[in-house]
């Protein structure tokens with residue numbers, strides 16, 4: 001049941017993939033689930049009933065024991081934007097790339113800012129093509 005937002009009403013938006021930002025045609029009435037005016041598409045988090053993974057991300061995460069690495073643009077201290085640059089990486093490759101980051105062993109999706117991504121590339125941590133695919 002949608003609780004309308006006091007200011008933005010039913011607050012419609014399209015569902016987007018939480019991992020890569022790919023949009024669907026499915027319209028969601030977000031109501032007060034979002035405390036801001038809904039953008040044209042929104043990637044609802046796993047805690048939301050509107051959480052969505054596209055078939056590609058779902059296949060990477062589910063089928064091959066992989067992780068989706070997503071490059072984000074930081075807009076301000078509250079918001080980020082998908083850049084459309086994503087990697088599907090095998091879990092063992094991610095563990096090799098970030099041996100000190102134990103939490104990545106448990107995660108299915110990792111978001112990097114463009115600066116972190118650049119730093120990661122400069123350190124030569126980019127996985128080889130046997131270990132990763134871009135999409």
Ligand SMILES: [Zn+2]
Pocket residue numbers: 017018019020021022053054055056057058
């Ligand atoms: Zn996706």
